[in-house]
Amino acid sequence: MYSSLSFRYRPSYMKMFNLTRPNSFILLGISTIPYIQMICFIVFLVMYIIILSGNLLLIIVVRCNPTLHTPMYFFLSNLSFIDICFSSTIVPVLLKNTLSKDRSIFLLDCGFQMFFSLVLGATECILLSVMAYDRFAAICRPLHYNTIMSKKVYFCLALVSWNIGVINAIIHVTLLFQLPLCSIYVNHFFCEVPPFLRLSCKDPWLNEVAMYVAAGIIAMCAFFLTVVSYVHIISTVLKFRSSQGRQKAFSTCASHLTVVTLYYGTIMIVYFQPRSAFSPETNNVLSVLYTVVTPMFNPMIYSIRNKDVKKSLLKHVSKNIKS
Template sequence: MNCANQTWVQNFVLVGFTPTQSLQTLVFLGVLSIYLLTLAGNLFIIILVQADSGLGTPMYFFISTLSFLEVWYISTTVPTLLCTVLHGPSPVSPTVCFTQLYIFHSLGLTECYLLGVMALDRYFAICRPLHYHSLMGGRVRVWLASASWVTGFSVALVPACLTASLPFCQMEIAHYFCDLAPLMRLSCVDTVWHTCVHGAVIGVATGCNFILILFLYGGILRAVLRLPAAASRAKAFSTCSSHMMVVALFYGSAFAVYVGPPRGRAEVSDKLIALIYALLTPFLNPIIYTLRNKEVKEAVKRVTHRLWAVLKGC
Protein backbone atom coordinates (compact mmCIF):
# COMPACT_ATOMS: atom_id res chain seq x y z
CA MET A 1 0.00 0.00 0.00
CA ASN A 2 1.37 3.41 -0.99
CA CYS A 3 1.48 5.75 2.00
CA ALA A 4 3.04 8.63 0.09
CA ASN A 5 2.09 11.95 1.60
CA GLN A 6 0.10 14.22 -0.69
CA THR A 7 -0.56 16.93 1.90
CA TRP A 8 -0.91 20.44 0.48
CA VAL A 9 -0.02 22.15 3.78
CA GLN A 10 3.52 22.21 5.14
CA ASN A 11 2.46 21.84 8.75
CA PHE A 12 -0.66 21.05 10.71
CA VAL A 13 -1.61 22.97 13.83
CA LEU A 14 -3.04 21.12 16.83
CA VAL A 15 -5.61 23.46 18.38
CA GLY A 16 -6.10 21.28 21.45
CA PHE A 17 -7.66 22.78 24.57
CA THR A 18 -7.27 26.48 25.30
CA PRO A 19 -8.08 27.05 28.98
CA THR A 20 -8.22 30.56 30.35
CA GLN A 21 -5.04 32.09 31.76
CA SER A 22 -6.24 31.50 35.31
CA LEU A 23 -6.91 27.79 34.68
CA GLN A 24 -3.94 27.07 32.41
CA THR A 25 -1.49 26.13 35.16
CA LEU A 26 -4.13 24.11 37.02
CA VAL A 27 -5.12 22.12 33.91
CA PHE A 28 -1.47 21.52 32.98
CA LEU A 29 -0.58 20.26 36.46
CA GLY A 30 -3.74 18.12 36.57
CA VAL A 31 -2.99 16.41 33.26
CA LEU A 32 0.69 16.00 34.15
CA SER A 33 -0.24 14.45 37.51
CA ILE A 34 -2.61 11.96 35.86
CA TYR A 35 0.09 11.10 33.31
CA LEU A 36 2.79 10.50 35.92
CA LEU A 37 0.42 8.50 38.16
CA THR A 38 -0.60 6.39 35.15
CA LEU A 39 3.03 5.62 34.32
CA ALA A 40 3.76 4.81 37.96
CA GLY A 41 0.66 2.62 38.37
CA ASN A 42 1.23 0.57 35.24
CA LEU A 43 4.96 0.20 35.85
CA PHE A 44 4.14 -0.89 39.40
CA ILE A 45 1.95 -3.73 38.05
CA ILE A 46 4.63 -4.83 35.58
CA ILE A 47 7.36 -4.91 38.24
CA LEU A 48 5.12 -6.59 40.82
CA VAL A 49 4.12 -9.42 38.43
CA GLN A 50 7.78 -10.00 37.60
CA ALA A 51 8.89 -9.84 41.25
CA ASP A 52 6.29 -12.13 42.84
CA SER A 53 5.94 -15.76 41.76
CA GLY A 54 2.44 -15.86 43.22
CA LEU A 55 1.31 -13.68 40.32
CA GLY A 56 2.84 -15.98 37.72
CA THR A 57 -0.56 -17.02 36.37
CA PRO A 58 -1.82 -16.38 32.82
CA MET A 59 -4.26 -13.73 34.08
CA TYR A 60 -1.50 -11.58 35.56
CA PHE A 61 0.72 -12.13 32.55
CA PHE A 62 -1.99 -10.53 30.39
CA ILE A 63 -2.63 -7.78 32.94
CA SER A 64 1.07 -6.87 32.93
CA THR A 65 1.07 -6.96 29.12
CA LEU A 66 -1.90 -4.58 29.11
CA SER A 67 -0.07 -2.31 31.57
CA PHE A 68 2.98 -2.27 29.27
CA LEU A 69 0.72 -1.26 26.39
CA GLU A 70 -0.96 1.47 28.45
CA VAL A 71 2.40 3.10 29.19
CA TRP A 72 2.98 3.59 25.46
CA TYR A 73 -0.67 4.30 24.69
CA ILE A 74 -0.96 7.29 27.01
CA SER A 75 2.54 8.51 26.06
CA THR A 76 1.44 8.78 22.43
CA THR A 77 -1.02 11.62 23.06
CA VAL A 78 -0.40 13.26 26.45
CA PRO A 79 2.83 15.12 25.48
CA THR A 80 0.97 16.95 22.70
CA LEU A 81 -1.96 17.58 25.07
CA LEU A 82 0.41 19.16 27.61
CA CYS A 83 2.04 21.21 24.86
CA THR A 84 -1.26 22.68 23.63
CA VAL A 85 -2.45 23.41 27.16
CA LEU A 86 0.78 25.22 28.02
CA HIS A 87 1.59 26.95 24.73
CA GLY A 88 -1.73 27.03 22.88
CA PRO A 89 -2.10 25.81 19.25
CA SER A 90 1.05 23.91 18.35
CA PRO A 91 2.46 23.17 14.86
CA VAL A 92 3.21 19.56 13.94
CA SER A 93 4.72 18.23 10.72
CA PRO A 94 2.65 15.84 8.56
CA THR A 95 5.21 13.06 9.15
CA VAL A 96 4.93 13.36 12.92
CA CYS A 97 1.16 13.72 12.70
CA PHE A 98 0.58 10.58 10.63
CA THR A 99 3.09 8.64 12.72
CA GLN A 100 1.14 9.58 15.84
CA LEU A 101 -2.10 8.59 14.10
CA TYR A 102 -0.70 5.17 13.19
CA ILE A 103 0.86 4.39 16.57
CA PHE A 104 -2.20 5.53 18.50
CA HIS A 105 -4.57 3.38 16.46
CA SER A 106 -2.15 0.44 16.48
CA LEU A 107 -2.01 0.48 20.27
CA GLY A 108 -5.78 0.99 20.51
CA LEU A 109 -6.51 -1.99 18.28
CA THR A 110 -3.92 -4.07 20.14
CA GLU A 111 -5.73 -3.25 23.39
CA CYS A 112 -9.01 -4.42 21.83
CA TYR A 113 -7.46 -7.77 20.99
CA LEU A 114 -5.76 -8.07 24.39
CA LEU A 115 -9.11 -7.50 26.11
CA GLY A 116 -10.51 -10.33 23.99
CA VAL A 117 -7.61 -12.60 24.95
CA MET A 118 -8.15 -11.75 28.61
CA ALA A 119 -11.84 -12.68 28.26
CA LEU A 120 -10.76 -16.01 26.73
CA ASP A 121 -8.42 -16.53 29.68
CA ARG A 122 -11.28 -15.97 32.16
CA TYR A 123 -13.51 -18.32 30.12
CA PHE A 124 -10.99 -21.16 30.32
CA ALA A 125 -10.33 -20.48 34.02
CA ILE A 126 -14.03 -20.73 34.95
CA CYS A 127 -15.50 -23.02 32.32
CA ARG A 128 -12.50 -25.37 31.84
CA PRO A 129 -10.75 -25.25 35.24
CA LEU A 130 -9.24 -28.76 35.02
CA HIS A 131 -7.56 -27.97 31.69
CA TYR A 132 -6.88 -24.28 32.34
CA HIS A 133 -3.11 -24.44 32.82
CA SER A 134 -2.59 -26.66 29.80
CA LEU A 135 -4.84 -24.48 27.61
CA MET A 136 -3.06 -21.32 28.79
CA GLY A 137 0.49 -22.61 29.05
CA GLY A 138 3.55 -20.40 28.71
CA ARG A 139 3.88 -20.72 24.93
CA VAL A 140 0.16 -20.23 24.34
CA ARG A 141 -0.06 -17.03 26.38
CA VAL A 142 3.04 -15.58 24.68
CA TRP A 143 1.61 -16.49 21.27
CA LEU A 144 -1.77 -14.89 22.07
CA ALA A 145 -0.15 -11.71 23.35
CA SER A 146 2.20 -11.52 20.33
CA ALA A 147 -0.68 -12.14 17.92
CA SER A 148 -2.58 -9.25 19.50
CA TRP A 149 0.33 -6.86 18.92
CA VAL A 150 1.02 -8.03 15.36
CA THR A 151 -2.65 -7.90 14.35
CA GLY A 152 -3.22 -4.48 15.93
CA PHE A 153 -0.23 -2.90 14.20
CA SER A 154 -1.14 -4.57 10.88
CA VAL A 155 -4.80 -3.55 10.82
CA ALA A 156 -3.97 0.07 11.74
CA LEU A 157 -1.94 0.41 8.54
CA VAL A 158 -5.12 0.67 6.46
CA PRO A 159 -6.75 3.77 8.01
CA ALA A 160 -3.35 5.43 8.59
CA CYS A 161 -2.21 5.02 4.98
CA LEU A 162 -5.57 6.03 3.51
CA THR A 163 -5.65 9.17 5.61
CA ALA A 164 -2.03 10.04 4.80
CA SER A 165 -2.82 9.80 1.06
CA LEU A 166 -5.51 12.51 1.25
CA PRO A 167 -4.82 16.08 0.07
CA PHE A 168 -5.37 18.62 2.85
CA CYS A 169 -6.25 22.26 2.21
CA GLN A 170 -6.66 23.32 5.84
CA MET A 171 -4.09 23.17 8.62
CA GLU A 172 -5.90 23.56 11.95
CA ILE A 173 -6.73 20.22 13.59
CA ALA A 174 -9.54 20.71 16.10
CA HIS A 175 -8.06 18.18 18.49
CA TYR A 176 -5.11 17.71 20.84
CA PHE A 177 -3.62 14.86 18.79
CA CYS A 178 -3.82 13.61 15.21
CA ASP A 179 -6.92 11.43 14.97
CA LEU A 180 -8.95 10.17 12.02
CA ALA A 181 -12.08 12.32 12.28
CA PRO A 182 -10.44 15.74 12.77
CA LEU A 183 -7.92 15.04 10.01
CA MET A 184 -10.56 13.95 7.51
CA ARG A 185 -12.48 17.18 8.13
CA LEU A 186 -9.49 19.07 6.69
CA SER A 187 -9.41 17.18 3.39
CA CYS A 188 -9.99 19.00 0.09
CA VAL A 189 -11.81 16.01 -1.42
CA ASP A 190 -14.88 13.96 -0.60
CA THR A 191 -13.99 11.38 2.06
CA VAL A 192 -17.13 9.23 1.94
CA TRP A 193 -15.24 6.28 0.48
CA HIS A 194 -12.45 6.66 3.04
CA THR A 195 -15.02 6.82 5.83
CA CYS A 196 -16.62 3.59 4.61
CA VAL A 197 -13.26 1.82 4.47
CA HIS A 198 -12.28 3.11 7.92
CA GLY A 199 -15.63 2.04 9.32
CA ALA A 200 -15.36 -1.40 7.74
CA VAL A 201 -11.79 -2.06 8.88
CA ILE A 202 -12.04 -0.64 12.39
CA GLY A 203 -15.66 -1.74 12.82
CA VAL A 204 -14.99 -5.34 11.85
CA ALA A 205 -11.73 -5.48 13.84
CA THR A 206 -13.25 -4.11 17.04
CA GLY A 207 -16.87 -5.22 16.58
CA CYS A 208 -16.05 -8.89 16.04
CA ASN A 209 -13.73 -8.81 19.02
CA PHE A 210 -16.44 -7.20 21.16
CA ILE A 211 -18.97 -9.85 20.08
CA LEU A 212 -16.42 -12.52 21.01
CA ILE A 213 -16.06 -10.96 24.47
CA LEU A 214 -19.86 -10.93 24.93
CA PHE A 215 -20.07 -14.56 23.78
CA LEU A 216 -17.33 -15.64 26.19
CA TYR A 217 -18.93 -13.82 29.10
CA GLY A 218 -22.25 -15.39 28.19
CA GLY A 219 -20.57 -18.79 28.65
CA ILE A 220 -18.98 -17.61 31.89
CA LEU A 221 -22.34 -16.43 33.22
CA ARG A 222 -23.98 -19.77 32.45
CA ALA A 223 -21.14 -21.67 34.13
CA VAL A 224 -21.18 -19.45 37.22
CA LEU A 225 -24.94 -19.72 37.68
CA ARG A 226 -24.60 -23.52 37.73
CA LEU A 227 -22.24 -23.39 40.73
CA PRO A 228 -24.07 -24.71 43.82
CA ALA A 229 -22.52 -22.46 46.46
CA ALA A 230 -23.10 -18.70 46.63
CA ALA A 231 -19.51 -18.19 47.80
CA SER A 232 -18.19 -19.96 44.70
CA ARG A 233 -20.37 -17.81 42.45
CA ALA A 234 -19.17 -14.62 44.17
CA LYS A 235 -15.52 -15.65 43.82
CA ALA A 236 -15.96 -16.47 40.13
CA PHE A 237 -17.65 -13.15 39.45
CA SER A 238 -14.96 -11.25 41.36
CA THR A 239 -12.25 -12.58 39.02
CA CYS A 240 -14.14 -11.17 36.02
CA SER A 241 -15.55 -7.91 37.38
CA SER A 242 -12.36 -5.87 36.91
CA HIS A 243 -11.99 -6.98 33.31
CA MET A 244 -15.67 -6.25 32.57
CA MET A 245 -15.27 -2.71 33.95
CA VAL A 246 -12.25 -2.06 31.72
CA VAL A 247 -14.05 -3.46 28.65
CA ALA A 248 -17.13 -1.28 29.29
CA LEU A 249 -15.03 1.86 29.80
CA PHE A 250 -12.78 1.33 26.78
CA TYR A 251 -15.36 0.16 24.25
CA GLY A 252 -18.06 2.57 25.41
CA SER A 253 -15.92 5.67 24.89
CA ALA A 254 -14.26 4.37 21.70
CA PHE A 255 -17.58 3.50 20.03
CA ALA A 256 -18.90 6.97 20.88
CA VAL A 257 -16.12 8.51 18.76
CA TYR A 258 -15.52 6.02 15.95
CA VAL A 259 -19.07 4.88 15.16
CA GLY A 260 -20.76 7.18 12.69
CA PRO A 261 -19.57 9.73 10.11
CA PRO A 262 -16.83 12.09 11.31
CA ARG A 263 -18.53 15.17 9.89
CA GLY A 264 -21.71 14.46 11.83
CA ARG A 265 -20.21 14.90 15.29
CA ALA A 266 -19.30 17.98 17.28
CA GLU A 267 -15.55 18.62 17.46
CA VAL A 268 -15.69 19.47 21.16
CA SER A 269 -17.42 16.19 22.00
CA ASP A 270 -14.74 14.24 20.11
CA LYS A 271 -12.03 15.86 22.22
CA LEU A 272 -13.82 15.33 25.51
CA ILE A 273 -14.66 11.68 24.81
CA ALA A 274 -11.09 11.10 23.61
CA LEU A 275 -9.90 12.17 27.05
CA ILE A 276 -11.78 9.18 28.49
CA TYR A 277 -10.22 6.43 26.39
CA ALA A 278 -6.84 8.07 25.78
CA LEU A 279 -6.18 9.50 29.26
CA LEU A 280 -8.59 8.26 31.93
CA THR A 281 -8.79 4.59 30.87
CA PRO A 282 -5.02 4.00 31.14
CA PHE A 283 -5.12 5.87 34.46
CA LEU A 284 -7.99 3.79 35.88
CA ASN A 285 -6.81 0.38 34.67
CA PRO A 286 -4.14 -0.17 37.36
CA ILE A 287 -6.56 1.11 40.01
CA ILE A 288 -9.30 -1.27 38.88
CA TYR A 289 -6.95 -4.26 38.74
CA THR A 290 -5.19 -3.63 42.08
CA LEU A 291 -7.43 -1.94 44.63
CA ARG A 292 -10.13 -4.60 44.35
CA ASN A 293 -7.76 -7.55 44.10
CA LYS A 294 -6.74 -9.51 47.20
CA GLU A 295 -4.03 -11.44 45.35
CA VAL A 296 -2.28 -8.22 44.36
CA LYS A 297 -2.47 -6.92 47.93
CA GLU A 298 -0.96 -10.15 49.22
CA ALA A 299 1.78 -9.97 46.60
CA VAL A 300 2.60 -6.41 47.68
CA LYS A 301 2.97 -7.64 51.27
CA ARG A 302 5.27 -10.49 50.22
CA VAL A 303 7.49 -8.28 48.09
CA THR A 304 7.59 -5.61 50.81
CA HIS A 305 8.62 -8.17 53.43
CA ARG A 306 11.40 -9.50 51.17
CA LEU A 307 12.69 -6.01 50.50
CA TRP A 308 12.59 -5.19 54.21
CA ALA A 309 14.51 -8.39 55.01
CA VAL A 310 17.16 -7.50 52.42
CA LEU A 311 17.49 -3.96 53.79
CA LYS A 312 17.81 -5.27 57.35
CA GLY A 313 20.49 -7.72 56.20
CA CYS A 314 22.49 -4.86 54.72
Protein backbone atom coordinates (compact mmCIF):
# COMPACT_ATOMS: atom_id res chain seq x y z
CA MET A 1 0.00 0.00 0.00
CA TYR A 2 2.79 2.41 0.96
CA SER A 3 4.74 1.49 -2.15
CA SER A 4 1.92 2.55 -4.44
CA LEU A 5 1.39 5.70 -2.37
CA SER A 6 4.98 6.90 -2.81
CA PHE A 7 4.91 6.29 -6.58
CA ARG A 8 1.51 7.94 -6.93
CA TYR A 9 2.93 11.22 -5.69
CA ARG A 10 6.16 10.95 -7.66
CA PRO A 11 5.09 12.56 -10.98
CA SER A 12 3.51 15.64 -9.39
CA TYR A 13 6.68 16.43 -7.47
CA MET A 14 9.13 15.56 -10.26
CA LYS A 15 9.64 19.09 -11.59
CA MET A 16 9.50 20.81 -8.25
CA PHE A 17 12.18 18.68 -6.60
CA ASN A 18 14.41 18.88 -9.63
CA LEU A 19 14.57 22.61 -8.90
CA THR A 20 14.36 22.78 -5.12
CA ARG A 21 15.36 20.69 -2.15
CA PRO A 22 12.49 19.57 0.15
CA ASN A 23 12.52 21.06 3.64
CA SER A 24 10.98 17.97 5.20
CA PHE A 25 9.98 14.36 4.50
CA ILE A 26 7.06 12.19 5.54
CA LEU A 27 7.97 8.82 7.07
CA LEU A 28 5.17 6.43 6.15
CA GLY A 29 6.06 4.14 9.04
CA ILE A 30 5.12 0.52 9.64
CA SER A 31 1.32 0.53 9.39
CA THR A 32 -1.74 2.78 9.06
CA ILE A 33 -4.16 0.31 10.73
CA PRO A 34 -5.07 1.73 14.19
CA TYR A 35 -5.01 -1.47 16.26
CA ILE A 36 -1.71 -2.58 14.68
CA GLN A 37 -0.29 0.87 15.41
CA MET A 38 -1.26 0.51 19.07
CA ILE A 39 0.27 -2.97 19.30
CA CYS A 40 3.47 -1.73 17.63
CA PHE A 41 3.64 1.24 19.98
CA ILE A 42 3.39 -0.96 23.09
CA VAL A 43 5.85 -3.58 21.78
CA PHE A 44 8.47 -1.01 20.73
CA LEU A 45 8.07 0.97 23.96
CA VAL A 46 8.66 -2.18 26.06
CA MET A 47 11.65 -3.15 23.91
CA TYR A 48 13.11 0.35 24.18
CA ILE A 49 12.78 0.29 27.99
CA ILE A 50 14.56 -3.10 28.05
CA ILE A 51 17.33 -1.74 25.78
CA LEU A 52 17.92 1.30 28.01
CA SER A 53 17.74 -0.55 31.34
CA GLY A 54 19.79 -3.59 30.26
CA ASN A 55 22.59 -1.63 28.61
CA LEU A 56 22.72 1.11 31.26
CA LEU A 57 22.86 -1.55 33.98
CA LEU A 58 25.83 -3.21 32.27
CA ILE A 59 27.72 0.09 31.92
CA ILE A 60 27.12 0.95 35.61
CA VAL A 61 28.17 -2.52 36.83
CA VAL A 62 31.38 -2.45 34.77
CA ARG A 63 32.13 1.11 35.85
CA CYS A 64 31.63 0.39 39.56
CA ASN A 65 33.58 -2.88 39.71
CA PRO A 66 37.39 -2.54 39.29
CA THR A 67 37.72 -6.30 38.61
CA LEU A 68 35.71 -5.79 35.41
CA HIS A 69 38.09 -3.14 34.04
CA THR A 70 39.42 -5.53 31.39
CA PRO A 71 39.49 -5.34 27.55
CA MET A 72 36.43 -7.59 27.23
CA TYR A 73 34.26 -5.43 29.47
CA PHE A 74 35.66 -2.26 27.94
CA PHE A 75 34.39 -3.47 24.54
CA LEU A 76 31.09 -4.57 26.10
CA SER A 77 30.62 -1.11 27.62
CA ASN A 78 31.29 0.42 24.20
CA LEU A 79 28.75 -1.97 22.67
CA SER A 80 26.14 -1.04 25.28
CA PHE A 81 26.74 2.68 24.71
CA ILE A 82 26.34 2.17 20.95
CA ASP A 83 23.12 0.18 21.43
CA ILE A 84 21.63 2.88 23.68
CA CYS A 85 22.50 5.63 21.18
CA PHE A 86 21.50 3.52 18.13
CA SER A 87 18.03 2.72 19.45
CA SER A 88 17.58 6.26 20.85
CA THR A 89 18.29 7.69 17.39
CA ILE A 90 15.43 5.69 15.88
CA VAL A 91 12.88 4.37 18.40
CA PRO A 92 11.59 7.71 19.85
CA VAL A 93 10.81 8.93 16.32
CA LEU A 94 9.18 5.60 15.55
CA LEU A 95 7.03 5.79 18.69
CA LYS A 96 5.95 9.35 17.90
CA ASN A 97 5.07 8.55 14.30
CA THR A 98 3.22 5.36 15.23
CA LEU A 99 0.47 7.28 17.01
CA SER A 100 0.78 10.73 15.44
CA LYS A 101 -1.00 11.86 12.29
CA ASP A 102 1.89 14.21 11.53
CA ARG A 103 4.76 11.94 10.41
CA SER A 104 6.91 14.68 8.93
CA ILE A 105 10.60 15.07 9.75
CA PHE A 106 12.69 18.11 8.89
CA LEU A 107 15.54 17.71 6.40
CA LEU A 108 18.19 18.53 9.03
CA ASP A 109 16.67 16.10 11.56
CA CYS A 110 16.51 13.43 8.88
CA GLY A 111 20.15 14.05 7.96
CA PHE A 112 21.25 13.79 11.59
CA GLN A 113 19.24 10.60 12.11
CA MET A 114 20.75 9.03 9.00
CA PHE A 115 24.27 10.15 9.94
CA PHE A 116 24.19 8.84 13.51
CA SER A 117 22.49 5.56 12.57
CA LEU A 118 25.21 4.95 9.96
CA VAL A 119 27.99 5.83 12.40
CA LEU A 120 26.62 3.60 15.15
CA GLY A 121 25.65 0.73 12.84
CA ALA A 122 29.08 0.55 11.18
CA THR A 123 30.92 0.96 14.49
CA GLU A 124 28.93 -1.91 16.01
CA CYS A 125 29.79 -4.11 13.01
CA ILE A 126 33.50 -3.60 13.54
CA LEU A 127 33.29 -3.73 17.33
CA LEU A 128 31.62 -7.16 17.25
CA SER A 129 34.54 -8.53 15.22
CA VAL A 130 37.02 -6.87 17.62
CA MET A 131 35.22 -8.54 20.54
CA ALA A 132 35.46 -11.91 18.78
CA TYR A 133 39.20 -11.32 18.28
CA ASP A 134 39.53 -10.45 21.97
CA ARG A 135 37.92 -13.80 22.91
CA PHE A 136 40.19 -15.58 20.43
CA ALA A 137 43.26 -14.01 22.09
CA ALA A 138 41.99 -14.87 25.59
CA ILE A 139 41.13 -18.51 24.82
CA CYS A 140 43.62 -19.47 22.11
CA ARG A 141 46.61 -17.33 23.18
CA PRO A 142 46.19 -17.01 26.98
CA LEU A 143 49.93 -16.66 27.73
CA HIS A 144 50.26 -13.73 25.32
CA TYR A 145 46.86 -12.15 26.02
CA ASN A 146 48.15 -9.19 28.07
CA THR A 147 50.58 -8.33 25.28
CA ILE A 148 48.06 -8.80 22.45
CA MET A 149 45.38 -6.83 24.27
CA SER A 150 47.35 -4.15 26.06
CA LYS A 151 45.55 -0.98 27.14
CA LYS A 152 46.99 0.94 24.19
CA VAL A 153 45.90 -1.76 21.72
CA TYR A 154 42.30 -2.06 22.85
CA PHE A 155 41.85 1.72 23.03
CA CYS A 156 43.20 2.00 19.48
CA LEU A 157 40.89 -0.77 18.25
CA ALA A 158 37.86 1.01 19.72
CA LEU A 159 39.01 4.37 18.28
CA VAL A 160 39.54 2.87 14.82
CA SER A 161 36.03 1.33 14.95
CA TRP A 162 34.47 4.73 15.70
CA ASN A 163 36.56 6.52 13.06
CA ILE A 164 35.54 4.06 10.33
CA GLY A 165 31.90 4.53 11.33
CA VAL A 166 32.17 8.33 11.09
CA ILE A 167 33.95 8.25 7.70
CA ASN A 168 31.38 5.80 6.33
CA ALA A 169 28.49 8.02 7.45
CA ILE A 170 30.01 11.22 6.04
CA ILE A 171 30.46 9.61 2.61
CA HIS A 172 26.92 8.19 2.40
CA VAL A 173 25.07 11.25 3.76
CA THR A 174 27.06 13.64 1.55
CA LEU A 175 26.42 11.59 -1.61
CA LEU A 176 22.74 10.99 -0.81
CA PHE A 177 21.70 14.60 -0.21
CA GLN A 178 23.30 15.69 -3.48
CA LEU A 179 20.69 13.63 -5.36
CA PRO A 180 17.61 15.38 -6.81
CA LEU A 181 14.61 13.88 -5.00
CA CYS A 182 11.21 13.41 -6.63
CA SER A 183 9.07 12.69 -3.59
CA ILE A 184 8.85 13.56 0.09
CA TYR A 185 7.16 10.24 1.01
CA VAL A 186 9.74 7.87 2.52
CA ASN A 187 8.50 4.29 2.64
CA HIS A 188 10.23 3.49 5.92
CA PHE A 189 10.05 4.24 9.66
CA PHE A 190 13.33 6.17 9.82
CA CYS A 191 15.75 7.96 7.50
CA GLU A 192 17.88 5.18 6.01
CA VAL A 193 19.87 5.12 2.77
CA PRO A 194 18.14 2.35 0.71
CA PRO A 195 14.58 3.82 0.85
CA PHE A 196 15.92 7.28 -0.05
CA LEU A 197 17.61 5.95 -3.19
CA ARG A 198 14.11 5.07 -4.41
CA LEU A 199 13.17 8.76 -4.29
CA SER A 200 15.95 9.88 -6.64
CA CYS A 201 15.00 11.51 -9.94
CA LYS A 202 18.19 10.17 -11.56
CA ASP A 203 20.01 6.86 -11.47
CA PRO A 204 21.86 6.79 -8.10
CA TRP A 205 24.56 4.42 -9.39
CA LEU A 206 27.36 6.17 -7.47
CA ASN A 207 25.42 5.90 -4.21
CA GLU A 208 24.72 2.22 -4.85
CA VAL A 209 28.38 1.49 -5.61
CA ALA A 210 29.42 3.32 -2.41
CA MET A 211 26.79 1.39 -0.45
CA TYR A 212 27.88 -2.01 -1.81
CA VAL A 213 31.57 -1.25 -1.28
CA ALA A 214 30.97 -0.05 2.30
CA ALA A 215 28.75 -3.05 3.11
CA GLY A 216 31.36 -5.37 1.61
CA ILE A 217 34.29 -3.86 3.47
CA ILE A 218 32.59 -3.24 6.80
CA ALA A 219 29.85 -5.87 7.22
CA MET A 220 31.20 -8.81 5.21
CA CYS A 221 34.83 -8.44 6.30
CA ALA A 222 33.81 -7.98 9.94
CA PHE A 223 31.52 -11.01 9.74
CA PHE A 224 34.28 -13.11 8.11
CA LEU A 225 36.80 -12.11 10.81
CA THR A 226 34.25 -12.91 13.52
CA VAL A 227 33.56 -16.36 12.09
CA VAL A 228 37.30 -17.10 11.72
CA SER A 229 37.87 -16.09 15.35
CA TYR A 230 35.08 -18.38 16.57
CA VAL A 231 36.31 -21.28 14.42
CA HIS A 232 39.67 -21.04 16.20
CA ILE A 233 37.92 -20.68 19.56
CA ILE A 234 35.79 -23.78 18.97
CA SER A 235 38.81 -25.83 17.79
CA THR A 236 40.61 -24.85 21.01
CA VAL A 237 37.56 -25.61 23.16
CA LEU A 238 37.37 -29.13 21.66
CA LYS A 239 40.73 -29.82 23.28
CA PHE A 240 39.37 -29.12 26.77
CA ARG A 241 39.39 -32.20 28.98
CA SER A 242 36.34 -31.16 30.96
CA SER A 243 33.07 -31.93 29.18
CA GLN A 244 31.32 -29.36 31.39
CA GLY A 245 33.84 -26.70 30.26
CA ARG A 246 33.30 -27.63 26.60
CA GLN A 247 29.54 -27.48 26.98
CA LYS A 248 29.66 -24.07 28.67
CA ALA A 249 32.05 -22.68 26.04
CA PHE A 250 29.93 -24.03 23.18
CA SER A 251 26.79 -22.53 24.71
CA THR A 252 28.48 -19.12 24.96
CA CYS A 253 29.88 -19.31 21.41
CA ALA A 254 26.49 -20.39 20.01
CA SER A 255 24.74 -17.45 21.73
CA HIS A 256 27.31 -14.96 20.47
CA LEU A 257 27.23 -16.32 16.92
CA THR A 258 23.42 -16.24 16.87
CA VAL A 259 23.32 -12.52 17.72
CA VAL A 260 26.24 -11.74 15.39
CA THR A 261 24.67 -13.63 12.47
CA LEU A 262 21.32 -11.91 13.04
CA TYR A 263 22.97 -8.48 13.07
CA TYR A 264 25.35 -8.95 10.14
CA GLY A 265 22.85 -10.96 8.11
CA THR A 266 20.05 -8.38 8.26
CA ILE A 267 22.40 -5.47 7.49
CA MET A 268 23.91 -7.28 4.49
CA ILE A 269 20.46 -8.15 3.09
CA VAL A 270 19.24 -4.53 3.44
CA TYR A 271 22.36 -2.90 1.99
CA PHE A 272 23.21 -5.49 -0.67
CA GLN A 273 19.80 -5.93 -2.25
CA PRO A 274 19.42 -4.25 -5.69
CA ARG A 275 16.87 -1.47 -6.08
CA SER A 276 14.76 -3.65 -8.38
CA ALA A 277 14.32 -6.20 -5.58
CA PHE A 278 13.55 -3.59 -2.88
CA SER A 279 10.53 -4.54 -0.76
CA PRO A 280 9.36 -1.93 1.79
CA GLU A 281 7.68 -4.53 4.01
CA THR A 282 10.73 -6.82 4.11
CA ASN A 283 13.05 -3.85 4.59
CA ASN A 284 11.00 -2.65 7.58
CA VAL A 285 11.15 -6.06 9.27
CA LEU A 286 14.89 -6.45 8.70
CA SER A 287 15.60 -2.91 9.91
CA VAL A 288 13.64 -3.56 13.11
CA LEU A 289 15.81 -6.64 13.75
CA TYR A 290 19.13 -4.81 13.73
CA THR A 291 17.99 -1.44 15.15
CA VAL A 292 15.77 -2.69 18.00
CA VAL A 293 15.89 -6.48 18.51
CA THR A 294 19.69 -6.94 18.48
CA PRO A 295 20.37 -4.01 20.90
CA MET A 296 17.81 -5.56 23.25
CA PHE A 297 19.46 -9.00 23.25
CA ASN A 298 23.12 -7.89 23.27
CA PRO A 299 23.40 -7.20 27.04
CA MET A 300 21.57 -10.45 27.83
CA ILE A 301 23.68 -12.62 25.52
CA TYR A 302 27.08 -11.02 26.10
CA SER A 303 26.88 -9.95 29.72
CA ILE A 304 23.92 -10.84 31.92
CA ARG A 305 24.67 -14.57 31.50
CA ASN A 306 28.29 -13.95 32.50
CA LYS A 307 29.01 -15.13 36.05
CA ASP A 308 31.35 -12.19 36.80
CA VAL A 309 28.66 -9.68 35.83
CA LYS A 310 25.97 -11.54 37.79
CA LYS A 311 28.24 -11.79 40.83
CA SER A 312 29.04 -8.08 40.70
CA LEU A 313 25.38 -7.18 40.17
CA LEU A 314 24.20 -9.31 43.13
CA LYS A 315 26.94 -7.81 45.29
CA HIS A 316 25.82 -4.24 44.56
CA VAL A 317 22.12 -5.12 44.99
CA SER A 318 22.72 -6.79 48.37
CA LYS A 319 24.92 -3.86 49.45
CA ASN A 320 22.16 -1.36 48.58
CA ILE A 321 19.52 -3.45 50.37
CA LYS A 322 21.62 -3.58 53.56
CA SER A 323 22.29 0.15 53.46
